[in-house]
Amino acid sequence: MTQSVVVQVGQCGNQVGCRFWDLALREHAHVNKRGLYDEALSSFFRNVDPRKSDGGACCVGGRIQHLKARAVLIDMEEGVVHRILQGPLREVFDSAQLLTDVSGSGNNWAVGNLTYGSAYMDSIVNKLRKAAEHCDCLQCFFLIHSMGGGTGSGLGTRVLSLLEEEFPDVCRIVTAMYPSAEDDVITSPYNSVLAMKELTEHADCVLPVENQSLVDIVNKISLMSHDAKPGCVLKKESTVTSGQGGVSPTERPFDAMNNIVANLLLNITSSSRFDGSLNMDLNEIAMNLVPFPRLHYLVPSLTPLYTLADVNIPTRRLDQMFSDAFSKEHQLIRADPKHSLYLACALMVRGNVQVSDLRRNIERLRPSLPFVSWNQEGWKTGLCSVPPVGHTHSLLALANNTCVKPTFMELRDRFTKLYKKKAHLHHYLHIDGMEQSTFSEALSSLSALIEEYHHLDATKARLIPDAPRLSIAR
Numbered sequence: 001m002t003q004s005v006v007v008q009v010g011q012c013g014n015q016v017g018c019r020f021w022d023l024a025l026r027e028h029a030h031v032n033k034r035g036l037y038d039e040a041l042s043s044f045f046r047n048v049d050p051r052k053s054d055g056g057a058c059c060v061g062g063r064i065q066h067l068k069a070r071a072v073l074i075d076m077e078e079g080v081v082h083r084i085l086q087g088p089l090r091e092v093f094d095s096a097q098l099l100t101d102v103s104g105s106g107n108n109w110a111v112g113n114l115t116y117g118s119a120y121m122d123s124i125v126n127k128l129r130k131a132a133e134h135c136d137c138l139q140c141f142f143l144i145h146s147m148g149g150g151t152g153s154g155l156g157t158r159v160l161s162l163l164e165e166e167f168p169d170v171c172r173i174v175t176a177m178y179p180s181a182e183d184d185v186i187t188s189p190y191n192s193v194l195a196m197k198e199l200t201e202h203a204d205c206v207l208p209v210e211n212q213s214l215v216d217i218v219n220k221i222s223l224m225s226h227d228a229k230p231g232c233v234l235k236k237e238s239t240v241t242s243g244q245g246g247v248s249p250t251e252r253p254f255d256a257m258n259n260i261v262a263n264l265l266l267n268i269t270s271s272s273r274f275d276g277s278l279n280m281d282l283n284e285i286a287m288n289l290v291p292f293p294r295l296h297y298l299v300p301s302l303t304p305l306y307t308l309a310d311v312n313i314p315t316r317r318l319d320q321m322f323s324d325a326f327s328k329e330h331q332l333i334r335a336d337p338k339h340s341l342y343l344a345c346a347l348m349v350r351g352n353v354q355v356s357d358l359r360r361n362i363e364r365l366r367p368s369l370p371f372v373s374w375n376q377e378g379w380k381t382g383l384c385s386v387p388p389v390g391h392t393h394s395l396l397a398l399a400n401n402t403c404v405k406p407t408f409m410e411l412r413d414r415f416t417k418l419y420k421k422k423a424h425l426h427h428y429l430h431i432d433g434m435e436q437s438t439f440s441e442a443l444s445s446l447s448a449l450i451e452e453y454h455h456l457d458a459t460k461a462r463l464i465p466d467a468p469r470l471s472i473a474r
Contacts, residue, residue: 001039001060002139004272004282005131006071006265009159010112010152012177013144014073014080015254019262020144021069021089023389024273027266030389031274037064043272044070045092046134070134072097072127074159076116076151077104096130099123105150109191110431112154113198118433120155125162132167139272140171140282142265143203147195148179148188157198164202171283173268174203175261178333178407180212181414187424189414194438196411197445204286206297207264208404210333214257217305220329221256263388264300264332267396270350270384278355280348280382288380289344289400294449295456298346298398299337301330304391318353318393322361325397326369335403341460342371343400344378351393353383370460405453412446419443 008017028041037047042060046068069092075081078100085093099120105112132138141163145156163172176199179188199206271279290296303324325347328336349358358381371378387393418424419439428434 001042002137002272002282003043003070003135004140004142004269005128005135005138006044006069006142006144007074007128007159007163008071009074009143009145009156010149011075011077011080012146012149012152013156014075014084016144016175016177016258016261016265017071017073018080018084018087018089019255019258020265021071021092023259023262023266024269025067025092026389027386028273031386035064037062037067040273040275041067044269046070067092069093069097070131072099072124072131074099074124074151074155076101076112076155078102097127099127105154106427107148107185107187107191108150108427108431109154109187109194110428110434112150112152112156113158113194114154114431114433116151116155117158121158121162124159125166128159128163128166132170138167138170140173141167142269143172143174144261144265145174146177146179147192148177148183148185150191152177153191153195157195157202160198160202171286172202172204173282173285174199174206175265176206176208177261178208178210178411180210180215181410183211187418187427189411189418190424190428190439192411193415193446194442196408196449197442200294200296200445200449203296205290207268207300207398208297208333208407209261209264209300210407211257213332213334214260216334217260217329218256221305260302260305260332264302264396266388267302267348267350267394268398270348270386271382274384274386276382276384276386278358278381278383280346280380284380285346285398288378289346289398291343291375291400292452295343295400295452297400297404299335299401299404300332301325301327301337301397301399302332303330303395305330318357319361319364321393321395322347322365325395326365331403333404333407335401335407337399337401337403338368338370340370340401340403340405341456342369342378343402343456344371344375344380345369345400346380346382346398348382348384348396348398349393350384350395351387351391352385353393355383358383372456372459402453402457405450405457408446408450408453412443412450415443415446 008014037060039060047065048068049065073081081100143160146152303321324330362379
């Protein structure tokens with residue numbers, strides 16, 4: 001069995017990470033009725049016996065003693081991490097896994113990347129090495145951070161480059177939270193574009209998630225719950241509401257948004273944590289979905305998202321679940337993949353679903369999904385037998401699709417509006433090691449990435465539809 005380590009950086013990264021660990025423990029408790037430390041738990045948790053003088057880990061197969069998350073928590077403000085240590089997850093982490101400061105990065109990528117990145121580099125590397133040493137077979141680092149703030153974007157991408165230097169053969173999957181156009185951080189376009197260059201150069205896969213898309217989803221769910229027929233309320237254990245006793249999207253929208261991203265991580269890691277008839281290795285995601293090294297931005301979509309309490313998902317709704325995964329309402333960025341070009345696509349299904357169901361739905365949907373001419377069979381599929389708590393089955397789709405281009409173009413436009421006026425540049429340029437050329441290089445990197453997607457889009461018009469297949473007479 002392989003292990004993975006989650007590295008959560010900044011306020012957003014730690015809030016999402018906290019939700020992930022909470023939900024992961026709920027899933028394992030739902031399945032693991034005997035209280036044994038099994039291989040499923042070992043993939044993301046250590047089992048520590050405090051009675052041992054060295055605080056050593058217990059072997060797989062024994063009783064659960066004290067579970068410790070395979071995680072490193074980093075933030076240059078201590079508020080969020082402090083609240084985690086005061087909350088119900090306090091026993092899951094110890095001080096050796098934490099790194100905090102008190103002053104924050106001031107929404108400045110340069111402070112996070114250069115100032116704190118240099119000051120804490122040795123400490124960060126030591127914590128990463130320690131987490132890796134606890135693994136028998138380290139397979140993947142999951143990095144979670146935002147793009148708009150200073151610590152998430154700056155220190156988060158510095159951590160990413162350190163992971164590449166220290167563990168070049170270990171897969172690096174980044175979940176990056178992109179700010180909306182109405183973001184209240186005026187420098188978020190600078191931070192995001194500077195971070196984009198690092199993600200493009202150092203990540204194996206990036207799962208972009210837009211704040212505005214999450215807001216739209218949570219608002220729609222709130223509207224559905226208000227407009228629903230009498231007696232029809234949101235599920236307590238739905239994708240959105242699962243959390244500390246259930247989180248109402250109307251009362252605590254940020255918790256609801258974080259839960260959606262946490263469920264993305266639950267689904268992408270499900271094959272590592274549980275058995276299935278068609279398990280997907282994490283390394284296979286990059287191997288199968290990334291034909292060109294820079295084009296590793298995979299658009300995630302989740303289903304079910306809009307489930308009400310008196311609506312279960314029986315088998316007859318299975319086909320609808322597959323259709324939903326390709327609709328724009330279920331994408332975690334504002335995009336419509338059906339009207340763009342697919343380079344490849346992964347379907348990660350959980351629950352009692354047969355391989356035949358998977359193949360039937362791929363064949364059904366294939367005619368409406370334009371794939372590049374040289375990869376018409378570019379599907380990767382995984383089946384995990386354990387569904388999310390409260391559901392009979394679920395589906396995560398990861399699409400390497402040119403529909404990310406408008407998001408990147410909008411980000412470039414917002415960057416350019418500031419950069420043309422040289423607005424707020426002085427906040428960055430007074431940081432040791434930061435030069436104005438860093439901005440122009442980041443902009444050039446993003447423009448080159450957009451151009452690569454543009455060239456692929458241009459081939460869509462030349463796609464020749466599949467020749468009709470011969471029917472076999474019966």
